[in-house]
Amino acid sequence: MLASLLxxxxxxxxxxxxxxxxxxxxxxxxxxELTSMPSVVITMNDENDASKSxxxxxxxxxxxxxxxxxxxxxxxxxxxxxxxxxCISDIWAIDAAGKKTxxxxxxxxxxxxAYDRGPIDSxxxxxxxxxxxLWNIPGVVNSGGEDNYFVSSRNTIWLDKAVGTPLRTVKANxxxxxSAAITPVQKLTGEYRPNKATDKRDGxxxxxxxxxxxxxxxxxxxxxxxxxxxxxxxxxxGYRFGLTIKIGSKLxxxxxxxxxxxxxxxxxxxxxxELTVEAEPVKISTLNFTVPNAQIPEAVRKIIFTDKEFGIxxxxxxxIQTMGGLSDPDTMELMNAFLPAVGDKGSKTTGYWSYxxxxxxxxxxxxxxxxxxxxxxxxxxxNALTYSAGPPTFNKESGALEYKVxxxxxxxxxxxxxxxxxLVLKSDVARCIYGFSKAPIKAEISITTQDGAKKVATTxxxxxxxxxxxxxxxxTFSSPVIQVKLTQEAxxxxxxxxxxxxxxxxxxxxxxxxxxxxxAPILKPVAAKKMTITCVKGKTIKxxxxxxxxxxxxFKKR
Numbered sequence: 001m002l003a004s005l006l007x008x009x010x011x012x013x014x015x016x017x018x019x020x021x022x023x024x025x026x027x028x029x030x031x032x033e034l035t036s037m038p039s040v041v042i043t044m045n046d047e048n049d050a051s052k053s054x055x056x057x058x059x060x061x062x063x064x065x066x067x068x069x070x071x072x073x074x075x076x077x078x079x080x081x082x083x084x085x086x087c088i089s090d091i092w093a094i095d096a097a098g099k100k101t102x103x104x105x106x107x108x109x110x111x112x113x114a115y116d117r118g119p120i121d122s123x124x125x126x127x128x129x130x131x132x133x134l135w136n137i138p139g140v141v142n143s144g145g146e147d148n149y150f151v152s153s154r155n156t157i158w159l160d161k162a163v164g165t166p167l168r169t170v171k172a173n174x175x176x177x178x179s180a181a182i183t184p185v186q187k188l189t190g191e192y193r194p195n196k197a198t199d200k201r202d203g204x205x206x207x208x209x210x211x212x213x214x215x216x217x218x219x220x221x222x223x224x225x226x227x228x229x230x231x232x233x234x235x236x237x238g239y240r241f242g243l244t245i246k247i248g249s250k251l252x253x254x255x256x257x258x259x260x261x262x263x264x265x266x267x268x269x270x271x272x273x274e275l276t277v278e279a280e281p282v283k284i285s286t287l288n289f290t291v292p293n294a295q296i297p298e299a300v301r302k303i304i305f306t307d308k309e310f311g312i313x314x315x316x317x318x319x320i321q322t323m324g325g326l327s328d329p330d331t332m333e334l335m336n337a338f339l340p341a342v343g344d345k346g347s348k349t350t351g352y353w354s355y356x357x358x359x360x361x362x363x364x365x366x367x368x369x370x371x372x373x374x375x376x377x378x379x380x381x382x383n384a385l386t387y388s389a390g391p392p393t394f395n396k397e398s399g400a401l402e403y404k405v406x407x408x409x410x411x412x413x414x415x416x417x418x419x420x421x422x423l424v425l426k427s428d429v430a431r432c433i434y435g436f437s438k439a440p441i442k443a444e445i446s447i448t449t450q451d452g453a454k455k456v457a458t459t460x461x462x463x464x465x466x467x468x469x470x471x472x473x474x475x476t477f478s479s480p481v482i483q484v485k486l487t488q489e490a491x492x493x494x495x496x497x498x499x500x501x502x503x504x505x506x507x508x509x510x511x512x513x514x515x516x517x518x519x520a521p522i523l524k525p526v527a528a529k530k531m532t533i534t535c536v537k538g539k540t541i542k543x544x545x546x547x548x549x550x551x552x553x554x555f556k557k558r
Contacts, residue, residue, distance in 0.1 A: 015050075015205045015312050019305040023319030025290030026338055028326060028385055030258055030352045031181045034152045035223045037209050038115040039075045039128040040197045041167065043067040044158070050206035050309065055197050056167075059120060064167040069160050072172055075131045076153040078105045079246060082127035084119045085173065088153055089244040089274070091182060093140040096238040103137040109150065110194040110225040124173035124248065131195075131223055134185070134230070144186025144233035150222045153180040153245055173249045179257075180277075181354035182241050183222045185230035188215060192224045206309075218288065235281045235351040242278035251275065254391045255379040256327060257355030258282050260420055261471060262379060275376075281353040282383035285346025285408045285417055287335065290319045299337035327356075332386040332406045336479060339408060344478060346385070349411040355379070369432030379424040383407075384477065392423070392484060394433065400485040401433075407477040419475040421445070421482050425468045436488045445472040448481045534558040 132152030384405030
């Protein structure tokens with residue numbers, strides 16, 4: 001069932017879209033999924049039919065007890081609220097002069113949510129306090145004129161269990177899909193309400209949420225509460241931002257996200273890890289549009305009007321916007337098919353700071369070198385709207401790491417979008433992939449455009465504290481392929497010394513003459529007759545044969 005109110009929407013897990021839809025478009029915005037759903041547990045007995053997935057009222061709901069598979073959406077609390085198993089510890093900003101300003105936790109949002117609960121010790125789950133928290137960084141004023149920032153960290157956990165097993169007895173301390181974001185916000189008041197989790201029992205075709213996610217002017221709310229929208233604003237220029245989260249289990253694998261020039265560090269915490277990421281925000285051209293049915297490109301029709309289900313958001317006039325994960329290959333394909341309908345131009349260009357963990361991939365050359373390390377292996381970030389998440393693909397033929405991105409060619413202002421790409425790779429992982437020694441590593445980053453032209457962007461390569469940092473700037477979209485080729489100079493060969501002739505001494509009474517050939521004579525027109533003389537030095541005897549033989553220095557002619 002589509003929402004019937006202006007500025008309201010229903011975000012659904014998956015639905016088929018009829019070819020008679022009056023209008024069709026896309027919502028592709030970063031961090032949309034962070035707060036689109038509250039912290040809930042959803043049965044996943046049939047992943048091919050989202051209508052069969054139901055939302056449990058609690059972990060003790062019989063629906064969850066009888067389920068063979070569930071998905072848990074868990075938003076981490078601030079550590080000052082609950083630091084039992086995982087939490088958001090600190091945020092801060094650093095200006096261009098290096099001055100650090102630490103943020104202060106203000107309140108959870110939504111405040112006193114219907115989905116709040118205490119920690120569940122048996123499952124090793126922290127308490128839930130809204131979908132994140134409002135933090136204040138004094139004096140770091142965003143484009144909305146406030147120094148407030150919404151900070152959220154969401155983890156999605158999939159659990160398989162025996163039917164009839166109480167969910168409360170199953171440990172859920174997995175953080176394979178954790179994500180986090182810092183968002184500048186400005187408080188607006190109006191007809192807003194928190195998101196409510198829904199499923200087919202609410203009249204929908206699939207599980208999802210119902211709430212107010214946009215202002216009347218279609219600006220996105222980072223989070224809503226009763227009568228309040230914390231609308232997304234731009235970051236102040238010249239600042240880096242940092243975030244520390246604490247997780248009670250080991251992290252491994254790769255992160256991907258929306259940051260630039262990141263510095264990353266980890267240290268042990270409560271049997272797990274304290275993860276700190278500090279980086280610059282990046283500007284991304286997002287898409288939020290609808291076109292009439294007659295203007296839907298043929299390439300889009302071939303993708304959409306099939307038996308395939310899509311995440312959707314409906315509006316009051318019956319139009320539908322599809323949505324999907326920005327690192328999903330299907331999303332990239334659909335966006336590229338739709339871009340001609342909007343002039344290859346973004347709907348809005350704004351700043352983002354976020355990252356997500358991705359620990360599932362199928363790349364043996366990389367996985368064998370980074371799996372099971374108990375630590376992060378690498379981080380890939382870009383300002384492209386859609387991108388291939390996880391580690392780059394290792395191309396054996398070229399010996400390069402390859403990474404695909406796609407984004408509108410133009411920003412919302414009409415200016416040509418300028419791409420950025422950062423790869424932070426654990427040094428020992430890079431050396432394992434390429435079979436390198438401990439000698440310094442060199443790198444070349446090349447960009448191959450859609451027409452096959454190769455460009456080398458402005459790049460930065462640095463290795464420090466066990467991490468290899470690579471950065472490329474200044475390339476253009478729509479769908480370039482980024483290649484990172486790592487090389488290492490071979491050690492210089494050790495020169496082979498030239499043998500030095502030695503003089504052999506023979507003791508008396510039986511001296512043995514040693515004959516030493518003189519340098520080859522210069523040829524003359526008339527051949528000269530050679531002579532042989534005997535030379536003596538102490539107990540050493542030499543015979544010298546030449547046209548004009550002479551004894552070596554220190555020898556006398558006998």
